[in-house]
Amino acid sequence: xxxxxxxxxxxxxxxxxxxxxxxxxxxxxxxxxxxxxxxxxxxxxxxxxxxxxxxxxxxxxxxxxxxxxxxxxxxxxxxxxxxxxxxxxxxxxxxxxxxxxxxxxxxxxxxxxxxxxxxxxxxxxxxxxxxxxxxxxxxxxxxxxxxxxxxxxxxxxxxxxxxxxxxxxxxxxxxxxxxxxxxxxxxxxxxxxxxxxxxxxxxxxxxxxxxxxxxxxxxxxxxxxxxxxxxxxxxxxxxxxxxxxxxxxxxxxxxxxxxxxxxxxxxxxxxxxxxxxxxxxxxxxxxxxxxxxxxxxxxxxxxxxxxxxxxxxxxxxxxxxxxxxxxxxxxxxx
Numbered sequence: 001x002x003x004x005x006x007x008x009x010x011x012x013x014x015x016x017x018x019x020x021x022x023x024x025x026x027x028x029x030x031x032x033x034x035x036x037x038x039x040x041x042x043x044x045x046x047x048x049x050x051x052x053x054x055x056x057x058x059x060x061x062x063x064x065x066x067x068x069x070x071x072x073x074x075x076x077x078x079x080x081x082x083x084x085x086x087x088x089x090x091x092x093x094x095x096x097x098x099x100x101x102x103x104x105x106x107x108x109x110x111x112x113x114x115x116x117x118x119x120x121x122x123x124x125x126x127x128x129x130x131x132x133x134x135x136x137x138x139x140x141x142x143x144x145x146x147x148x149x150x151x152x153x154x155x156x157x158x159x160x161x162x163x164x165x166x167x168x169x170x171x172x173x174x175x176x177x178x179x180x181x182x183x184x185x186x187x188x189x190x191x192x193x194x195x196x197x198x199x200x201x202x203x204x205x206x207x208x209x210x211x212x213x214x215x216x217x218x219x220x221x222x223x224x225x226x227x228x229x230x231x232x233x234x235x236x237x238x239x240x241x242x243x244x245x246x247x248x249x250x251x252x253x254x255x256x257x258x259x260x261x262x263x264x265x266x267x268x269x270x271x272x273x274x275x276x277x278x279x280x281x282x283x284x285x286x287x288x289x290x291x292x293x294x295x296x297x298x299x300x301x302x303x304x305x306x307x308x309x310x311x312x313x314x315x316x317x318x319x320x321x322x323x324x325x326x327x328x329x330x331x332x333x334x
Contacts, residue, residue, distance in 0.1 A: 001044030002300045004280045007174030008199025009148060011117065013076050015274055015299040017047040017203060018292065019283035020059045030062055032288070037066035039289035043296040047076040049177075049203070049283050051122055052107050053083035060110035068112045075117075078203075079107045080152060080177075082122035084333060094332045095125035095133040104145050119146035120177055123328035124158045130165060138169040150175035150203070155326045156194035163198045173200055175280070178326065180204035182213060182254075182272050182315060183242055186325040192278045201280035204273050208284075210239040212251060213269035219248040246318065253314035261307055263298070270298035272311060 003012040018040040020033065040048070050063050060079060067075060081103040084093040091098050104119060119140060125133060137149045151162060154176060163173045176195055178187045180202060187202065195202065208214055242248075251265070258268040273282045284295040303311075 001046075001296065003046075004201070006118070006148070006203070006280045007150075007195075007201040008172065009174045011076065011148060011174070013047040013203075013281050014045050015281055016043075016045055016270070016296050017049050017078075017281045017283045018045050019049040019205065019285050020063055021051070021054050021205070021285060030065075033062050034066045035289045036286045036292055037063065039286070039292040040296075041070065043293055044299075045292075045296065046074060047078070047281060049078040049205075050111075051080035051083070051120075052085050052103055052110075053080070053122070057085050057106070057110060060107055064111035064113065072113060077111060077113060077116050078118040078120060078150075079111065079116050080120040080122035081107075082125065088334070094128055095121055095136075096128045097132050097136040100133070100136040100140065104140050108145060115144055116146050118148045118150050118175065120150040120152050120175070121154070121162075122152050124151070124154050125332065126328065126330055127332055130161055134162060134165040134169055138166070138171055141171050148172075148174050150177065150200075152177035153179070153326060153328060154191075155323070156190040158328075159191065159194050159198065159200065163200070173198070175201050175203050177203045177205060177283075179206045180273055180276075180279070181207050181209045182269055182311060183209045183247065183319050185319045185321045186323055188276075189321065190323045191326060192276070196278055202276070202278050203281050203283060204279055205283045207273045207282040208266050208269045209242050212239065212242040212247065213254075213265055215251055215255065215265040217243065217248055217251075219245040219252070241320075250315050250318045254311060257307055257310045257314060260310075261301070261303065263301065264294065266295060267298040267301070268303075268311075270295060271301035271303055272308075274298065274301070275303050275308065 002015045004015060006013050050059050052060060081100055082095055140146045166173050180187055254265060258265045261268060270282050273279050286292045
């Protein structure tokens with residue numbers, strides 16, 4: 001396993017982060033989830049990403065139980081705040097001081113830890129003054145409940161504003177967590193340049209585009225039963241944008257590139273995201289331990305210029321690059 005610094009900080013994280021968005025507490029039984037975490041640890045992964053909203057808090061609980069016997073100093077545990085959880089009261093959402101301060105305590109209890117290494121704003125909150133949000137994060141850091149602060153799916157303008165306020169308050173934003181893959185490149189035009197300038201790294205989610213970049217979905221054929229594309233509760237809605245035949249045909253054209261590199265399509269996709277120097281880590285999930293073992297082989301891979309050019313040639317104009325697609329809800333979800 002290779003390690004990279006997260007933003008302009010002294011924190012090193014594993015190039016592959018284990019994430020439990022659509023698995024723990026929902027799609028996967030707890031004993032299998034624990035086996036996946038064990039496989040991640042055995043493969044050298046030290047960085048684990050979750051959120052209070054995943055499986056309505058159950059994902060944090062499962063991860064906390066799986067990691068409780070590990071040496072805490074050897075791990076980097078990340079979680080997030082913004083989306084509603086639990087009873088969904090009128091203040092149980094967003095980035096108000098009330099919600100942040102209550103949510104961090106709930107997350108720490110479920111994760112069975114005294115602190116998280118990174119606490120992330122899961123979206124931008126248009127209904128709370130940014131000053132209030134950043135002051136609350138500053139207090140979370142000063143209380144020792146989080147060591148660092150990051151954001152997720154913020155656009156370049158929001159990142160600049162947040163970073164400026166953080167500096168005034170005596171801490172720094174060190175990361176952004178966006179969707180990023182060969183097929184979804186919307187951060188490249190604005191978010192990545194702003195992040196480089198301000199000292200933030202990207203921790204990218206969905207590097208295999210919800211499984212589409214594994215090549216298991218074939219053009220002109222129905223999605224395999226039991227796959228994410230057929231699971232209405234487990235991401236079928238999000239994967240729809242990639243399930244067009246022209247996209248699936250382009251993915252099949254990547255197979256010779258993967259073969260030449262000695263990689264599976266999934267490993268090629270993950271390794272591709274890590275070629276971007278502003279990416280500190282790629283988040284992978286798993287419903288089986290062997291998926292973790294396979295995906296971690298993307299760490300430390302260098303793709304040469306010919307391979308990168310061949311990928312671009314295979315995909316053509318398929319990848320989405322519109323920077324305006326980085327967007328947070330105008331109003332908090334009810």
